[in-house]
Every structure is written in C-alpha cells, then in structure tokens.
Amino acid sequence: MVGIYLAGAFSISGLLFFNRNRVLKYLLIAAFLLLQIGFTVYECLHINTTDLNYFTPDSLGLLLLITLTIISIPAFYHSYVYLGTKQDNPKHTAIYFAAVVALLTSISAAYLSNHIAVTWIFVELTTLSASALIYHRRNNRSLEGTWKYVFVCAISITLVFIGILFLSFSLPGAGADDLSFKNLLVKAPQLNVFWLRLAFIFIFTGFTAKLGLVPMYTAGIDAKDKAPSPAGALLSSVLMNVGFVGIFRSYIVAANSPIHQWANHVIIIAALLSILVATVYMTKVKNIKRMFAYSSIEHSGIIMLGLAAGGVGYYAAILHTILHAFIKSSLFFQQGQIYRIYQSKSIYDVGNYFKYNVTGSMVILLGFFFATAMPPSGLFISEFMIFRSLFESDYLWILIVVMLLLTIIIWAFGKNIFKLLFTPPVDFKEDGLERIKPAESISQFILLGLVVYLGLNPPQEFVTLIQEAIKSLPH
Amino acid sequence: MTNVLLITFTISLLYLGIAHRLLTYIKILAFQGVLLFGIAFIELIQINAVNLTLVLLETIVVKAIAIPLFVNYVMKRNRITRDAEPFVPNFISLIIITLIIIITFILSNAMSDTRISKIYFVVALSTLFTGLYIIVTRSKIITHILGYLVIENGVFILSLAVGNEMPMLVNLGILLDIFASVFLLGIFVNRIGDVLKDVDVDKLKNLKD
Numbered sequence: 001m002v003g004i005y006l007a008g009a010f011s012i013s014g015l016l017f018f019n020r021n022r023v024l025k026y027l028l029i030a031a032f033l034l035l036q037i038g039f040t041v042y043e044c045l046h047i048n049t050t051d052l053n054y055f056t057p058d059s060l061g062l063l064l065l066i067t068l069t070i071i072s073i074p075a076f077y078h079s080y081v082y083l084g085t086k087q088d089n090p091k092h093t094a095i096y097f098a099a100v101v102a103l104l105t106s107i108s109a110a111y112l113s114n115h116i117a118v119t120w121i122f123v124e125l126t127t128l129s130a131s132a133l134i135y136h137r138r139n140n141r142s143l144e145g146t147w148k149y150v151f152v153c154a155i156s157i158t159l160v161f162i163g164i165l166f167l168s169f170s171l172p173g174a175g176a177d178d179l180s181f182k183n184l185l186v187k188a189p190q191l192n193v194f195w196l197r198l199a200f201i202f203i204f205t206g207f208t209a210k211l212g213l214v215p216m217y218t219a220g221i222d223a224k225d226k227a228p229s230p231a232g233a234l235l236s237s238v239l240m241n242v243g244f245v246g247i248f249r250s251y252i253v254a255a256n257s258p259i260h261q262w263a264n265h266v267i268i269i270a271a272l273l274s275i276l277v278a279t280v281y282m283t284k285v286k287n288i289k290r291m292f293a294y295s296s297i298e299h300s301g302i303i304m305l306g307l308a309a310g311g312v313g314y315y316a317a318i319l320h321t322i323l324h325a326f327i328k329s330s331l332f333f334q335q336g337q338i339y340r341i342y343q344s345k346s347i348y349d350v351g352n353y354f355k356y357n358v359t360g361s362m363v364i365l366l367g368f369f370f371a372t373a374m375p376p377s378g379l380f381i382s383e384f385m386i387f388r389s390l391f392e393s394d395y396l397w398i399l400i401v402v403m404l405l406l407t408i409i410i411w412a413f414g415k416n417i418f419k420l421l422f423t424p425p426v427d428f429k430e431d432g433l434e435r436i437k438p439a440e441s442i443s444q445f446i447l448l449g450l451v452v453y454l455g456l457n458p459p460q461e462f463v464t465l466i467q468e469a470i471k472s473l474p475h
Numbered sequence: 476m477t478n479v480l481l482i483t484f485t486i487s488l489l490y491l492g493i494a495h496r497l498l499t500y501i502k503i504l505a506f507q508g509v510l511l512f513g514i515a516f517i518e519l520i521q522i523n524a525v526n527l528t529l530v531l532l533e534t535i536v537v538k539a540i541a542i543p544l545f546v547n548y549v550m551k552r553n554r555i556t557r558d559a560e561p562f563v564p565n566f567i568s569l570i571i572i573t574l575i576i577i578i579t580f581i582l583s584n585a586m587s588d589t590r591i592s593k594i595y596f597v598v599a600l601s602t603l604f605t606g607l608y609i610i611v612t613r614s615k616i617i618t619h620i621l622g623y624l625v626i627e628n629g630v631f632i633l634s635l636a637v638g639n640e641m642p643m644l645v646n647l648g649i650l651l652d653i654f655a656s657v658f659l660l661g662i663f664v665n666r667i668g669d670v671l672k673d674v675d676v677d678k679l680k681n682l683k684d
Contacts, residue, residue, distance in 0.1 A: 117647055124654055144679045147616075154623060154655045158630055161651055162603070165633050168641055169591055179641075194586055222682045285684045 002051040002112065005039045009105035017098035020090050025097065029076055032101050036108070040069045043112070054180075056114040059468035060318065064111045064245065067322050068238045070450070071329050072104050074443035078230040078333045081440060092136060096228075099132035103234065110242050115180045116167070116203075119246055120160055123210065126242060127153040133231040134223050145226030152219035156209035160246070163202030170195035181249050185472060188256035197259055201266060203250045211243025212236075212297045213304065214273040224293040224332075229339065232289060233332035236296045237325035244303065244321050251307060255473050267308040268398065274301035279405045282412040286347045288338065291416055292331050295371055298409055299324045299379075305402065306386035313389030314470040320382035323451050327379065330444035331367040334360055337436050342425070347416050351425030359438040361421055366448055368417045372410045378455015477517050481598045484510045484632070485576060488605045491625065492568040496557050497550060500621050501543045507628050508539025515645075518635050522642045533649045534631075542624065542656055550617060560614045571608060576601045595636035602629030616679075620656075627652050 012032045019025055043057040043065060050056045057065070079100065083093050103126055110122035127150065135146040168179060170192040184191075209216035220240075224232045254263040278298035285291045299320065306317035335345075337360045342350045354361045370377035390399040454462060484507060491503050512534040519527055549555075561568065579600040583593045606626035610619050627648075634648040 117643065120647070121650065124651070128654075141681050144682055147679065148682070151619065151623075155626075157655070158623075158626060158651065161647065162630055162633065164647070165630075165637065165644060168637050168644060225682070281684050287684075290684060 001039065001042050001046070002055040002109070005035060006105065006109060008035050009101060013098045013101040013105065016101060017094055019094060025094070029097060029101075032104075033073060033076065036069050036072060036104065039108070040065055050114065054115045054118045055109070055112045057112050058114070059465040060245065060248065061111040063318065063322060063462075063465050063469065064238075064241050065108055067241065067325050068104065068108060068111070071234070071237055071325065071447070074333060074447070075100070075230050075234055075329070077443060078233070078336060078440075079228070082228055082230055082336055092138070095132055096136055096231075099129045100231065100234070103129040103133065103239070107238050107242055111245055114182060116164055116184075116250070117179055119249070120157070120164060123160070123207075123242060123246065124157055126210070126239060127157065130223065130227075130231075130235060130239060133235075134227045136228050136231070137226070142226045145222040149219040149223040152216055153209050156206040156216050158206075159202050160206030163199045163204075163206060163250075166195045166199035166202060170199055181253065184253045185256060188253050189258070191253075191257050193258055196254065196257055197262065200250060200254045200259065200263055204247055204266060204270070207243045207246040207250075208270065209243070211240055211247060212274075212293075212300050213270050214277055215270075217274065217277070217297050221290060221293045221297075224296075225287060225289045225345075229289070229332050229336035232293075232335070233329040236293060236332060237329040240296060240300060241321060241325060244300070247304075248307070248318075252472055260474065264308040264310075267304050268395070271301040271304035271308065272398065272401065274298070274304070275402055275405050279408050279412075282409050285416075287345050288347060288350070288416070288420065289332075289335055289345050291347075291413065292328065292335065295409070295413065296324070296328055298406075299328075299371075302383060302386060302402075305390060305398070306382075309386065309389040309393045309395060310473070311389045311392055311475065312385050313393075314473050315466055316382040316385035316389065318466050318469055319455070320379065320386065323378040323382060323455060326447045326451050327367060327370045327377070330363065330447040331371065333444055334363045334367065334441065337440065338364075338420070340434055340436065342428070347419060349425060349428070350420050351423045351428070353421050356433060357436050359441040360436060363441050363444045363448070364417060365421060367444070368413060370448055370451055372413055376452050376456060378451045378453075381455045477514055478594060480510050480513050480517075481594050481632070484514075484628075485598055485601060488576075488602060488625075489569060489572055491605065491609065492572040493565040495559060495565070497555065497559055497615075497617065497621075498547075498557060500559065500618070501546050504546075504621065504624055504628075505539050505543040507625075508534055508537075508543075511538060511628060511631060514632070515635060515638070519638050519642070519645070521639060526642050526646070530645055530649065533652070537653065537656075538628070538631075546617070546621070555615065555617055559618055562612050562614065568608075568612065572601075572605050575604045575608065579604070591636050595632060599629045599633035599636070602626070602632065605629075624656060627655065 009032060012028050012035070016025065016028050019028065043062060047057055047059070047062060079096065083096065106122045106125035106129060110119050110126065113119045113122060131146050131150050134149055135142055164179065167184070171187060172190045172192065205215065208214070209219060212220045220235070224235050227235055251263065254260060274297050278294045278301065281294045282291060285294060303317045303320050306313035306320060337357060338350065338353065339345060341356050344350065353364065370379060373379040373383040387399055487503050487507055487510070491500065494500055494503065512531060515530050515534055519530060579597045582600070583596045586596070603626055606622045606629060609625060610622035613619070613622070631648050631652070634645045638645045
C-alpha cells in the first residue's frame, strides 16, 4: 500500500505541475485527498505491519499521520481561497499545488519509515518541496527567505548524514549493516559510547532545522513568514512534526544506551535556549506571522523539556506535539484573512479587527488563549504534565526559569493580539473593504474544538496509541 | 597509496585557505574530485561492480567535471567578480586551517576504535571544519556554495571509511551530493542573479526582527 500511495501521490504531483486546466486541477486535488484519507485508514487497520521493507506504521507514525490528514483538508481549502483571491498566474498556481502534494506525501513517508536513512531521504524531499512554496510570491524578500531556508536545511541535512555515519561506526562488530530503528534499539546497550554521543549530537542538531530549536531555528522563521499563509500553516505544524519524529526516534535509541543522562542534558540546554530566544523575540517582533512562528519555537522547546524530564513527560510531549499542530495551523489559516483586510502583516497597521470580521476575531482570540495554554485548551493539560514531570525529576530551577519566561511570552503575545483585536488602527481606510465569509473560519473552529476534545476527554484509542509510542522508553 | 591521496587532499585545504581568485577555488574542487576518485577506487574495489561503477562515475563526472564547469558557468552568467573577498587576511586563514587540522589530530587520538582508520577521521573532520570556516569568512553567496561543496567532500571521505561494510551509506552520500549541488546551484544562483543583480550576502539582510 505504501508503494501504491507513493507512486500515486507523486504522479498526481507531477500531473498538477504540468496541468493548466482548472477543472482537472481540482479533480487531481480531490483524488489526492481521497488517496491520503484512504491511505491513513488503511494504515490504521494495519498497524505495525511492515510494508516495502522500510515502512512500518507504528503508533507514533500513525498518530502524526492522522494529524497530517486532518490538517491537509483545510490547507487545500484555504489554498484555494488564497489563490482564488489573488488572480495568480496559472503556472505559479500549478507549481504551488504540486509542491503541497509532494510536501504532504514526503512528510507522510518520513513519519512511517522505520529506517533512519529512509527518514533522511524523505526529509531531504520536504526541503525541496517546501522551498517551492516559500518562493511562491517571487519577489526579493521571498527569494531571500527561500535561499536562507535551503542553505540552512542543506547544512543540517548534511549534519544528519554525518550523524548517521557516526551511528554506523558505533554498531558493534563488522558486517552489521542494519540501521533500522528496531535493530538499533535492540543493540542500544552495546553501542560504542564515543561514536553514539557524536551521532546523537549531529542528528539532533540536524533535525532542529525542521523542529525549530536552537541552533538551526532561524531558517524556519523566515520560511513561515514568507510562505503563503496556508503553506505557512503546513510548515509550522506537520513539517515541524517531521523534525520531532527524527529526534524522538533517535532519542529512544540514546535513552536505552549508557548515554541517557548525557542526551537529556543536551536536550535540556537546547530547549532552554529555544524558550529564551522565543521570549526575547516575542517581546520585540512586529510582524504577526513571525510572532506565531516564534511561538512555535517556544512550544518545541517545551516539548523537548517533556522528553528530557521523562516519566509522565514522555506522554505529555507527544500530546503537546499533536495539539500544537492543530492550534498553530488554525492561527496561520486565520492570518490569511487578516492580511486580506489590512494588506499588511505589521502590528502597526492592524487593529479593531472585531469591527471588520467578527468570526475571524473569535478564532484569533480563542487561538491566543489556546496557544498560551490557558484552560480549556488541551495544551494546558500537556504543559501541566510536563511541569509536573520536571518537578518530579528534580529540575526545579529549570521549571522556575521556564515559567518566568512563559509569563513574559504570554504578556508579549497578548499585547500584540489585543492591539490587533481592539485598538483602532491609524490611517486605515475603511471603504471598499472585502467582506470575509464567516464560513471560511469553520475549519479553524473545528481544529480548535479538536484541541479541547483531545485534551480534556481523550478517546481511549488515542491514549493507547500514545502509550504504545512511548513504551520502549525507560520509565 | 590511500594515505598519499588523503594527505594531498589535506594539503589542498591549506591551498584553499590562501586562494584569492574564485577560479582557483573551482580548480581545487575539481582536483579534490579527482583525488576522491582515486581514494574511492582503491578503497571500494571489493564491493559489487555496478555499485562501484556508480560511485566512481559520480566522483569523476559530477565532482570533478560537472560541478566545477557549472559553477564557472554560473559565475560568468551572473558576472560575479573574480575575487573571493575574504573578511580576514589570507595569512590568518592559513594559521586557522592549520589549527583545525592539528585539533582534529588531537581529537582523533581520543578515539579508541580500531575499525575506523584514524586518517579518514582526521581528513574528513578537518575538511568539514575548513568548509564551515570558508562559509563564514567569505562574503559572496557563490563562496557559500563552494564552502558547502568542500563540506560534502569531507562527508564523502567519512562515508568511504565504512564504505566496504555499508555501501548503502556511500550511495546516500552521492544522493546528498547530487540533490544539494543541483538544487543550490541550478535553481538558485540563476534566480538570484535575475532578481538581485549583485550577488553578495550583504544584500540578504531584509528579513530580520
């Protein structure tokens, strides 16, 4: 099935690239969505059965695949709205849709792969397709964003490759050429510590470009800012989860080897620095999209803290990843409507949003509460569990520092959001404003509703899947 | 024999540190491609024939001929001036690259593995750090790409160290090579020339907070 899916999806992407017919384009997109949904359902029914040797839908891959499928439907809808309002050139539209399909396909394959080299290949492909999305507007600034993204991602993909090489050095005995995660996990206690340390640090650093952590977070910020908002939603939710998958799977190997403590310390340093960087930039950033992007950096820092703290933190880290993807994508979808009203992303040019688009303002307000982890947001639950695990594993000082930084982030985030919602804008001409249909916000409400549902009253299957995903971590 | 080739490779790094013209950089990259061809030939002679042909063809065709010619074409097309414009004097670059090599020597003594020969580790790591050093001390976008290509050569040497046991990793390295260089060079420098006219990293400072 994986073979059929990959062949089908990549040929749909190729056809979209060459097709200039409007009707055929929508038919192809509908075909891809059907294929994606069918594939997800099939994998749900065939959990843990290896396909094509390199793809196993384990519980973590499955959870994230379902998340991706749920987010991809509104992403196509909002792309349709975005490109419909802009009167774009058909060639650019064709490249855009082909790139979205290729991006979603390679992300799905990266989630499910059980071999670190295969994951690596598909992460490489995500860089390729994401850069086509970032370059969509074809002006100087988007070129700069694309260039930086491609260059930083090329460097970090090289770092991951070096990490894989070191990992192969660490395997005991010659002739052991199996680098699948399963085999690595079995051999974890016997791996050579020196090489394993080097391998972990290179792989971790490499994947931070996708997940958005210090040191490689910079490229992702520019990318999310410059990409069209539906694409930005994909970049800041499902693409970040690819980085999480890479780090999580190699962390499982490290956690079962003698370097567990050391790996925890590496992760904690990166996570704390990420939260600090997010705090510093949140207080001074004036661009709404970049503000959302920095908020993603903060959340990935929190996720990593949960991973390092252990215990209930493992569970919370995965829950946080999934819920954050829903919240951030709905905020980015909503950002497209803000831009259509004010024609600007700067916080100086916007204001009084409640007057121009009531439903949209509700989404922004709810999204703000949800993203800052206030109840009833599901993030409140996961963040609370992460703090508890930090407390239980004697990281009290880290907990205090993180809480202080988070308070500053809430203040900075709130200041900008309330300016957007309530303060009247300066020099803003109201005549000829586009009326935005309230129906365009339905998908955001659904995504936010899912966050409440999964956080407060998770279905039993969901809990079992998360527990399955973390069962090979030491407790 | 491999040792001679690897040491020549390291010397080419020192030459890279003091090179002034972009054309010299390109020639050194082509020369490194030829050296890698030799190393791969001696080192991987035991793996199966199809795979060996692929690796050798890649080193000689892509690394030694295609990429240098292509960089040259891109430079001509965008009328990039021929100087590399380093931020630091060449003398200091030479000292720093020597230091990098010495430090990797000391580092490699810390490792206690008999499976990986130390010389590969030393040459690969020093190539890697030299590439990074070139990226941060030169001001043109094209020199960033040249530095990246140097890093890739280092990674290729590292993958040759386990090439006999895991030929798959060498193939992955080739994939990285083709993907990254075609992508970075092919699409981007062309477009950057069209949109920005003057290709300098100083022009890429608009996106910030």
